[in-house]
Amino acid sequence: MTATELVYNPYAFDLHDDPYETYRRLREEAPAYWNPELSFWVLSRFEDVQNAFRDFETFSSTGGVALESRRRGSNQRAGFQQLIEMDPPDHTSFRKLVNRIFTGRRIAQMEEEIRNIFTQYLDQIIEKGAADLVNDLSSPFPMDVISAFLDIPEQDRTELRSHSDKILIREDGKMEIPQEAAEGMFAMLQYFIDDLPKRKKSPRKGIIDDLLALEVDGRSLTEEELLGFCILFVIAGHETTTKMIANAIELLSRHPEQQNEIAQDLTLAPSAVEEVVRYHNSTQYMHRTMTTDMNLHGNTLKKGDSVLLLIGAANHDEREFGPTAGQFNIHRNADRHLAFGYGAHFCLGAALARMEGKIAIEEIHRRLPDYEVNHDEKVRFHSSNVTGWTKLPITFTPGKRTT
Numbered sequence: 001m002t003a004t005e006l007v008y009n010p011y012a013f014d015l016h017d018d019p020y021e022t023y024r025r026l027r028e029e030a031p032a033y034w035n036p037e038l039s040f041w042v043l044s045r046f047e048d049v050q051n052a053f054r055d056f057e058t059f060s061s062t063g064g065v066a067l068e069s070r071r072r073g074s075n076q077r078a079g080f081q082q083l084i085e086m087d088p089p090d091h092t093s094f095r096k097l098v099n100r101i102f103t104g105r106r107i108a109q110m111e112e113e114i115r116n117i118f119t120q121y122l123d124q125i126i127e128k129g130a131a132d133l134v135n136d137l138s139s140p141f142p143m144d145v146i147s148a149f150l151d152i153p154e155q156d157r158t159e160l161r162s163h164s165d166k167i168l169i170r171e172d173g174k175m176e177i178p179q180e181a182a183e184g185m186f187a188m189l190q191y192f193i194d195d196l197p198k199r200k201k202s203p204r205k206g207i208i209d210d211l212l213a214l215e216v217d218g219r220s221l222t223e224e225e226l227l228g229f230c231i232l233f234v235i236a237g238h239e240t241t242t243k244m245i246a247n248a249i250e251l252l253s254r255h256p257e258q259q260n261e262i263a264q265d266l267t268l269a270p271s272a273v274e275e276v277v278r279y280h281n282s283t284q285y286m287h288r289t290m291t292t293d294m295n296l297h298g299n300t301l302k303k304g305d306s307v308l309l310l311i312g313a314a315n316h317d318e319r320e321f322g323p324t325a326g327q328f329n330i331h332r333n334a335d336r337h338l339a340f341g342y343g344a345h346f347c348l349g350a351a352l353a354r355m356e357g358k359i360a361i362e363e364i365h366r367r368l369p370d371y372e373v374n375h376d377e378k379v380r381f382h383s384s385n386v387t388g389w390t391k392l393p394i395t396f397t398p399g400k401r402t403t
């Protein structure tokens with residue numbers, strides 16, 4: 001596998017070579033690797049990626065955070081602005097507003113409701129003894145959680161999940177965003193364009209309504225910022241959590257001793273979540289744009305150059321995680337991984353994702369402890385920087401519904 005195939009190939013993780021071995025070669029042989037075919041740099045060492053996340057003045061987010069959507073100039077497009085594609089000070093003031101509403105306390109208060117949502121989906125499959133983990137559990141669950149926070153009507157959730165699924169689809173070997181993905185983005189945008197006036201007229205109880213009414217230091221969110229927040233919250237909250245849960249079960253099924261440990265001690269679920277996102281994070285890279293020239297590892301990264309911060313490689317760096325960095329171990333207790341980013345752009349939804357992952361792992365190992373994955377029938381998700389499964393068949397001893 002070449003570096004080009006690895007860092008821009010929707011099926012990179014499905015190729016015969018071990019992608020983490022290629023990541024290791026990048027770290028050792030080309031820590032600042034230039035891809036002449038697609039014109040981008042790759043940083044793959046933990047320290048370099050962490051420093052780039054920290055140094056937003058040099059590594060800007062305003063050029064887009066995915067390689068295929070990179071651009072120069074304003075981060076405003078299609079009538080909305082996303083927090084993830086802003087730099088301070090604009091990012092700081094935007095995030096300050098959102099942080100007033102989307103708090104850790106609010107998330108903690110939702111734990112029982114989130115657990116009930118997941119339990120209801122488990123009840124639908126538990127008597128069957130078989131399921132597609134993605135279709136039956138890990139995909140609908142996060143969307144219902146997001147909908148609970150945003151107060152999205154139940155009848156609209158399937159539609160939004162379909163739009164979200166389309167947005168990240170990419171065609172193998174092509175840099176262009178496919179028509180299907182563009183249609184998904186515009187359909188989701190139109191949904192919220194139509195939804196906001198209804199909320200202004202008849203407020204509901206979700207985060208959107210709170211943001212509509214919020215003002216901090218004389219500033220409130222613009223409509224473009226509100227639309228960007230809604231779209232980002234749905235896409236990031238749905239897709240990355242969907243992939244995280246399926247990645248966890250796929251990994252644990254290949255480490256049955258650790259699967260059994262969790263079944264015997266559910267308090268291991270939080271540490272399992274941390275190791276899953278370190279070892280096989282659903283987001284493998286983030287794109288940045290250079291704002292000035294910089295010398296690094298004997299190379300000159302020039303103003304305007306694209307840079308991929310290869311999170312997957314950084315989280316396997318032996319310099320940070322020791323000689324066992326390439327091993328999956330739920331007892332690792334690694335508290336400095338970069339799965340949720342770092343610095344100003346640390347993931348706004350990290351606490352929610354961790355809670356969803358913890359609940360899913362706890363309940364699956366409580367009620368389906370002997371699950372097995374059919375590895376011959378699993379199907380990978382087709383994207384560029386998001387890796388996971390679109391199909392993950394499992395079998396287990398049938399149990400009883402809770403209701």
